[in-house]
Amino acid sequence: MFSAxxxxxSCLGGLLWKSPWRLSSSQKHRHRQRLxxxxxxxxxxxxxxxxxxxxxxxxxxxxxxxxTEAKMKPRDKYTMFDPKQKSYRKGVHxxxxxxxxxxxxxxxxx
Amino acid sequence: MASVTPKASWFKITLIRSGIGMTERxxxxxxxxxxxxxxxxxxxxxxxDTAGMIMKVxxxxxxxxxxxxxxxxxxxxxxxxxxxxxxxxxxxxxNIESS
Numbered sequence: 519m520f521s522a523x524x525x526x527x528s529c530l531g532g533l534l535w536k537s538p539w540r541l542s543s544s545q546k547h548r549h550r551q552r553l554x555x556x557x558x559x560x561x562x563x564x565x566x567x568x569x570x571x572x573x574x575x576x577x578x579x580x581x582x583x584x585x586t587e588a589k590m591k592p593r594d595k596y597t598m599f600d601p602k603q604k605s606y607r608k609g610v611h612x613x614x615x616x617x618x619x620x621x622x623x624x625x626x627x628x
Numbered sequence: 629m630a631s632v633t634p635k636a637s638w639f640k641i642t643l644i645r646s647g648i649g650m651t652e653r654x655x656x657x658x659x660x661x662x663x664x665x666x667x668x669x670x671x672x673x674x675x676x677d678t679a680g681m682i683m684k685v686x687x688x689x690x691x692x693x694x695x696x697x698x699x700x701x702x703x704x705x706x707x708x709x710x711x712x713x714x715x716x717x718x719x720x721x722x723n724i725e726s727s
Contacts, residue, residue, distance in 0.1 A: 556686055559682065559686045559690075560683070562692060563683070563691060566639065566674045566679075567674060567676065567679055569634055569637065570674055570675075574680055576680045576684075577679055577683060618645050620686075620687060
């Protein structure tokens, strides 16, 4: 059972990638930190522009469309829409490069 | 509108997450901002153009608003550790001896 040649899934079949079904609590914590970091950047940019009496279409659109971290439901923070799943949801960590992307809203109706 | 023109300010932008593997468009924005590698800091004037660029790659950056931009030499000097010694001036020594 503990030998070097034990019949594990990766030994027998070759390639086996395991990624947990759900996020760990520390992953969720860091994810919330990243969400708040992005919120902070949008706020800094918006305030700086407002001081000069200017606006930016990209910032305005983000503010109208995207909820802040505090306003997001846990469901939207940690999972995302997936048409292939029975429940139409999968963990947000299944999204490639999920730590460097913004994934906050669902398609209409979901 | 003849109000007082607001004081110019700058965005201090630092690349804290690498752009490797991101889309060509996002990497192009990083190049346009002058962010060639991680922890590189650049200063850009506050304008809608800069704001739009920041919004394109906001997940990779740290942004703050500052009154004036620092030159690369000033950024370098700020990053240096203290030398651990200082050189006394001859005049200061003479004053101590005489008193």
